[in-house]
Amino acid sequence: xxxSVNKVILVGNVGADPEIRRTQDGRPIANLRIATSETWRDRxxxxxxxxxxxxxxxxxxxxxxxxxxxxxKKGAKLYVEGQLQTxxxxxxxxxxxxxxxxxxxxxxxxxxxxxxxGDGGGASSGFGGGRGSSGGGNDYGDDYGAPSSSxxxxxxxxxxxxxxLDDDIxx
Amino acid sequence: xxxSVNKVILVGNVGADPEIRRTQDGRPIANLRIATSETWRDRxxxxxxxxxxxxxxxxxxxxxxxxxxxxxKKGAKLYVEGQLQTxxxxxxxxxxxxxxxxxxxxxxxxxxxxxxxGDGGGASSGFGGGRGSSGGGNDYGDDYGAPSSSxxxxxxxxxxxxxxLDDDIxx
Amino acid sequence: xxxSVNKVILVGNVGADPEIRRTQDGRPIANLRIATSETWRDRxxxxxxxxxxxxxxxxxxxxxxxxxxxxxKKGAKLYVEGQLQTxxxxxxxxxxxxxxxxxxxxxxxxxxxxxxxGDGGGASSGFGGGRGSSGGGNDYGDDYGAPSSSxxxxxxxxxxxxxxLDDDIxx
Amino acid sequence: xxxSVNKVILVGNVGADPEIRRTQDGRPIANLRIATSETWRDRxxxxxxxxxxxxxxxxxxxxxxxxxxxxxKKGAKLYVEGQLQTxxxxxxxxxxxxxxxxxxxxxxxxxxxxxxxGDGGGASSGFGGGRGSSGGGNDYGDDYGAPSSSxxxxxxxxxxxxxxLDDDIxx
DNA sequence: TTTT
DNA sequence: TTTT
Numbered sequence: 255x256x257x258s259v260n261k262v263i264l265v266g267n268v269g270a271d272p273e274i275r276r277t278q279d280g281r282p283i284a285n286l287r288i289a290t291s292e293t294w295r296d297r298x299x300x301x302x303x304x305x306x307x308x309x310x311x312x313x314x315x316x317x318x319x320x321x322x323x324x325x326x327k328k329g330a331k332l333y334v335e336g337q338l339q340t341x342x343x344x345x346x347x348x349x350x351x352x353x354x355x356x357x358x359x360x361x362x363x364x365x366x367x368x369x370x371x372g373d374g375g376g377a378s379s380g381f382g383g384g385r386g387s388s389g390g391g392n393d394y395g396d397d398y399g400a401p402s403s404s405x406x407x408x409x410x411x412x413x414x415x416x417x418x419l420d421d422d423i424x425x
Numbered sequence: 426x427x428x429s430v431n432k433v434i435l436v437g438n439v440g441a442d443p444e445i446r447r448t449q450d451g452r453p454i455a456n457l458r459i460a461t462s463e464t465w466r467d468r469x470x471x472x473x474x475x476x477x478x479x480x481x482x483x484x485x486x487x488x489x490x491x492x493x494x495x496x497x498k499k500g501a502k503l504y505v506e507g508q509l510q511t512x513x514x515x516x517x518x519x520x521x522x523x524x525x526x527x528x529x530x531x532x533x534x535x536x537x538x539x540x541x542x543g544d545g546g547g548a549s550s551g552f553g554g555g556r557g558s559s560g561g562g563n564d565y566g567d568d569y570g571a572p573s574s575s576x577x578x579x580x581x582x583x584x585x586x587x588x589x590l591d592d593d594i595x596x
Numbered sequence: 597x598x599x600s601v602n603k604v605i606l607v608g609n610v611g612a613d614p615e616i617r618r619t620q621d622g623r624p625i626a627n628l629r630i631a632t633s634e635t636w637r638d639r640x641x642x643x644x645x646x647x648x649x650x651x652x653x654x655x656x657x658x659x660x661x662x663x664x665x666x667x668x669k670k671g672a673k674l675y676v677e678g679q680l681q682t683x684x685x686x687x688x689x690x691x692x693x694x695x696x697x698x699x700x701x702x703x704x705x706x707x708x709x710x711x712x713x714g715d716g717g718g719a720s721s722g723f724g725g726g727r728g729s730s731g732g733g734n735d736y737g738d739d740y741g742a743p744s745s746s747x748x749x750x751x752x753x754x755x756x757x758x759x760x761l762d763d764d765i766x767x
Numbered sequence: 768x769x770x771s772v773n774k775v776i777l778v779g780n781v782g783a784d785p786e787i788r789r790t791q792d793g794r795p796i797a798n799l800r801i802a803t804s805e806t807w808r809d810r811x812x813x814x815x816x817x818x819x820x821x822x823x824x825x826x827x828x829x830x831x832x833x834x835x836x837x838x839x840k841k842g843a844k845l846y847v848e849g850q851l852q853t854x855x856x857x858x859x860x861x862x863x864x865x866x867x868x869x870x871x872x873x874x875x876x877x878x879x880x881x882x883x884x885g886d887g888g889g890a891s892s893g894f895g896g897g898r899g900s901s902g903g904g905n906d907y908g909d910d911y912g913a914p915s916s917s918x919x920x921x922x923x924x925x926x927x928x929x930x931x932l933d934d935d936i937x938x
Numbered sequence: 939t940t941t942t
Numbered sequence: 943t944t945t946t
Contacts, residue, residue, distance in 0.1 A: 257436065257502070257675070257708050257709055257710045257711075258435075258436050258437045258438075258460075258461040258462055258463070258708070259434060259435060259436035259437070259461065259504075259675055259706075259708065260435055260437070260461040260463075260478055260480075261433070261434040261435070262432070262433050262434075262509065263430060263432040263433075263434070263776070264429075264430060264431055264432070264509075265428065265429050265430035265778075265846055265879070265881065266429045266430070266431070266940075266941080267429075267939095267940035267941045267942095268939090268940065269939035269940045269941095270939050270940080287939060287940080288940080289429070289939070289940040289941070290429040290430065290431040290940095290941095291429055291940085291941075291942085292429070292431075293942080304942090306939095306940080306941085307431055307508075307509060307510060307511065308511070308939075308940085309431075309509060328939080328940075329940060329941075330940090331428065331881065331940090331941075333430075333599070333601055333778055335704070337478075338433065338435075338478060338480060338509075338525075338527075339478060340478065340479070340525070347518075351522070352524075353523075353525075354509075354511070354524075354525030356509075361703070361704075361706075362677070362703075362704055362706060364601075364703070364704060366599050366600070366601065366778070367599055368599045368778065368844065368881050369599075369882070428846070428879050428880055428881045428882075428941080428942080429879070429940095429941080429942095430846055430877075430879060434605070436607075436675055436708070436710070502710065504607055504770070504772055506875070532874070532875075532877070533848070533874075533875055533877060535772075535874070535875060537607070537770050537771070537772060538770055539607065539673065539710050539770045540711070540770070599778065599844065600777075600778050600779045600780075600802075600803040600804055600805070601776060601777060601778035601779070601803065601846075602777055602779070602803040602805075602820055602822075603775070603776040603777070604774070604775050604776075604851065605772060605774040605775075605776070606771075606772060606773060606774070606851075607770065607771050607772035608771045608772070608773070608944075608945080609771075609943095609944035609945045609946095610943090610944065611943035611944045611945095612943055612944080629943060629944080630944080631771070631943070631944040631945065632771040632772065632773040632944095632945095633771055633944085633945070633946085634771070634773075635946080646946090648943095648944080648945085649773055649850075649851065649852060649853065650853070650943075650944085651773075651851060670943080670944075671944060671945075672944090673770065673944090673945075675772075679820075680775065680777075680820060680822060680851075680867075680869075681820060682820065682821070682867070687862075689860075693864070694866075695865075695867075696851075696853070696866075696867030698851075770945080770946080771944095771945075771946095
């Protein structure tokens with residue numbers, strides 16, 4: 255259908271170290287669990303309530319997979335932009351089952367790290383501070399081309415990957 | 426978790442007339458099926474491919490439900506903005522099942538009609554069918570400026586629907 | 597800065613036929629004026645109010661420019677996704693002036709037509725043609741990938757353009 | 768116009784401590800400067816390039832203003848969601864000038880802190896400090912859980928601020 | 939299973 | 943200058 259948009263934007267934390275699998279022809283696929291949550295106060299009881307939502311994020315793009323592989327660890331805060339996709343599969347009883355995932359593949363997919371670390375580690379100073387200079391303990395790259403990356407397709411092809419905006423990240 | 430975002434943006438067509446149910450205490454819940462699709466050309470075969478994705482959209486907001494009830498019909502093109510939510514339920518065998526839906530509820534939920542009616546006035550059966558006809562200059566009621574509406578909660582309240590926007594700030 | 601996002605999403609109508617200019621080295625640049633508006637009822641007077649916002653949209657991407665050139669006409673309803681950019685220039689008095697535009701360039705830029713026509717009128721073969729009419733059970737036309745297109749960079753380079761998802765649109 | 772969307776999403780860092788003004792009738796307005804930036808490698812020279820974009824963000828919503836006042840400091844990383852708005856004014860020569868701002872007001876506006884601190888540094892007076900503990904004098908404390916907040920209008924009303932989210936729908 |  |  256001409257004129258359609260299918261976009262998911264999440265900012266949340268990664269619940270576990272990512273899993274990276276490979277297809278038969280060698281392309282990587284990364285799976286992430288990302289938590290988002292909301293807090294509010296119940297109107298009646300006045301109690302604080304929190305609800306956490308877990309999202310399955312699947313990264314098909316080769317470049318983004320490498321970013322995931324190198325930088326994304328349990329606890330990392332990420333911005334991801336992808337699409338909703340529902341996959342049909344059969345369970346052991348042969349019944350149809352459906353899983354809905356946030357897929358990063360093709361254009362308009364993005365993954366950006368929002369904290370300067372994967373699993374925590376030390377330093378991390380103020381704003382401009384870590385940036386560019388990045389002195390100590392920073393773990394993604396000394397200059398950071400930045401593990402912020404847009405996905406440039408490769409859908410349907412074994413095709414090669416090319417960065418749109420920066421291409422010296424050690425993918 | 427402070428600092429999280431869970432947002433889905435869809436532009437697509439409604440696959441069937443919406444279903445409106447009511448909770449025990451009378452609040453409406455609307456269910457929509459929205460299709461988005463993509464077309465591309467296979468890199469190897471050169472063939473055209475198309476993939477349609479169907480989304481379950483659930484509207485909890487009372488105001489938006491009224492918009493849906495009155496204006497949204499099969500074939501309507503909508504912009505919706507909501508959140509991802511996965512609901513757990515048990516099938517007849519007592520097995521856990523999960524359904525992921527796009528929920529319009531609370532703040533930051535929006536539903537906007539992108540054509541001026543659902544299947545509008547006259548006949549207009551199928552998908553997208555009626556577009557263009559738009560019949561008789563109806564401007565969608567006098568309660569809403571338009572069937573473009575943000576969800577101003579009301580969840581949990583029997584409350585009435587009120588516009589968020591106002592106009593008297595001297596800026 | 598690693599970890600930044602700059603995104604604008606507009607759904608609105610084009611106020612005038614687009615202008616297409618060319619850079620010295622021949623690359624096209626399209627300028628669009630897009631109107632968005634909101635309607636609401638004044639809380640005090642109860643009167644209906646409307647506010648229209650005009651956006652300057654600049655398309656640097658070659659592929660998207662061709663889509664604009666061929667399909668976008670005054671009155672068209674578009675979905676655009678781009679970035680905010682403020683440009684500094686000097687007026688005739690030599691004073692600094694700033695203009696903020698929505699730029700479609702590089703990754704994560706998108707332009708999608710939301711109605712099947714440019715300026716309405718009869719003819720309009722190409723794109724809008726099939727849509728809406730869609731005669732026999734065909735849902736989304738059989739031969740256009742659709743002038744819905746993502747922008748695959750080209751920033752900073754004379755570089756070549758490659759479509760991510762579909763590549764047979766006669767750009 | 769029914770069917771329009773005007774949305775800006777930024778993730779970036781605050782360039783200076785926010786300014787809070789008040790309207791004649793006492794409502795607060797917060798002004799923020801937010802930087803986003805991109806890095807890429809020039810295709811020709813191979814040099815690394817970086818471009819920082821500065822955005823003027825204006826917060827009209829009373830609840831969000833309080834969040835800004837208490838927690839947002841220079842250097843903070845924020846997620847903001849608002850609308851584009853161009854304001855006309857006259858310079859000292861009486862010439863028309865235009866300023867485009869990202870306005871947080873009314874529905875669908877959001878401001879979320881993405882780091883647990885304002886200006887960094889050890890102590891962390893600002894945001895992260897108060898959060899969770901929230902002890903004294905916190906004022907969205909009683910209604911809100913966290914300095915992640917959606918704008919529930921109140922524009923035009925001196926009105927009190929209320930959470931949209933609630934939790935008792937049996938779905 | 940994250941985060942606060 | 944669009945659109946409803």
